[in-house]
Amino acid sequence: DADADAEGSEGPDLSAPPEIECEVIEEDLGEHTIKFGIGLAEDSPQGMAVQFFGDYLDECTNGQLTVQLFPDSQVGDDLEMMDGLRSGTLEMTFPSTSPAVAFVPELGVFDLPFLMPDVEAADRVLDSELGQQLLDEFDGTGMKALAWAENGFRQVTNSVRPIESPEDVEGLDLRVMENEIQTTIWEALGANPTTMAFGEVFSAMEQGVVDGQENPWVTNLTSNFWEVQEYGSQTRHVYTPFIMMIGEEFFDELDPAYQQLIQEAADATRDYQRTISREMDEWARGQFEENGPEVNVLDEDQIEEFRQATEEVYDQWAPELGEEFVDEVRTLARQE
Ligand code: KDG
Structure with missing residues (x-):
């Protein structure tokens, strides 16, 4: 409300989690605690979404299915957690697409710079038939991909200087995700x-050990990167999705009623997560700045310089990913 704003409100105005609508499974179909590991913090949109997912299952099974959240990479990083799903030591995780190219190489399309003009474009691609086909590509990997959610537009933070042009990036030691296309982008920029x-x-x-890294504002804020960074620059160079995943063997052995419920809960979680991720983005930038670092937002012309300087990433990777496939995704992204 207005008063809270005037005093500097604690959080953004967020949509409440959606009503949980389900026919409660009363029948005893077995109790399971789903260990759900994520890299991000509990108060990130991803962490909040997992809590909603847990409430959904709990409520709709009379407590037979519950979720235990392990945030902050407590049970491993994206690749380790995916391995956990395959070997059965962990039931669920929520990785970025970037490290998941180890299993589904086509996901590398999302690592191409400046592919998505806005979040609507991301939704068009992810919610298309092609988006569903990409999720289905996980069949047989030991993991089942349930739904697309949002990691978001990535922004650079560092401790050396504000990033306004490609020259400002030259010589910086930057952490990037475990993905060769991400490496190519930053090498192209020097x-x-x-x-x-x-x-x-x-x-x-x-x-x-590194000067900086790049992640969406919500992550830069909730993983406390502002404590160890002096600059945050809004470059929006890549939009990365998240994928909600469950161990294939664990899932296949569940009663079909549970399987259906888990898919429904994942779909509801996907919508809720995207909503709060978008509601938090700008607020998170403001909070990040309020906590200390200097923040700059690149304008269209500045972004255009970065787009041109990273054009060669397409020359190198589009043939690998398949020109037609990349064009298909680009066309979906660009059509209004
Ligand atoms: O839970 C997700 C994180 O583990 C990770 O994918 C976040 O974007 C991310 C990064 O930079 O590794």
């Missing part, structure tokens, strides 16, 4: 990219 799991990024910056 930085020194180092691939690193998310859980190591904070201490790497604290110890000066």
Whole structure:
């Protein structure tokens, strides 16, 4: 409300989680605690979404299915957690597409710079038939991909200087995700990219092993990167999605009624997560700045310089990914 705003409100105005609408499964179909690991913090949109997902299952099974959240890479990084799903030591995780290219190489399309003009474009691609086909590509990997959610537009933070033009990136030691296309982007810009799991990024910056990293504002805020960074620059260079995943063997052995419920809960969680992620983005930028770092927002002309400087990433990777496939995704992204 207005008063809270005047005093500096604690949080953004967020939509409440949606009503949980289900026919409660009263029948005893077995109790399971779903261990759900994520790299991000409990108060990130991703963490909040997992809590909603847990409430959904709990309420709709009379407490037979519950979720235990392990945030902040407590049970491993994206690749380790995916392995956990495959070997059965972890039931669910929520990785970025970027490290998941190890299983589904086509996901690399989302690593191409400046592919998505806005979140509506991302929704058009992810919610298309092609988007569903990409999720289905996980069949047989030991993981089932349930739904697309939002990581978001990525922004650069560092401890050396504000980033306004490609020249400002030159020579910076930057952590990037475990993905070769991400490495190509930063090499094209003249930085020194180092691939690193998310859980190591904070201490790497604290110890000066790297100068900076890039992640959406909600992550830069909720993973406390403002404590160890002096600049945040809104570059929007890549939009990365998240994928909600469950162990294939664990899922296949569940009663079909549970399987259906889990898919319904994942769909509702996807919508809720995207909503709050978008509601938090600008607020998170403001909070990040309020906590200390200097923030700059690149204008269209400045972004255009970055787009041109990273054009060669397409030349190198579109043939690998398949020109036609990349064109298909681009066309979906660009059509209004
Ligand atoms: O839970 C997701 C995180 O583990 C990670 O995917 C976040 O974008 C991310 C990064 O930079 O590694």
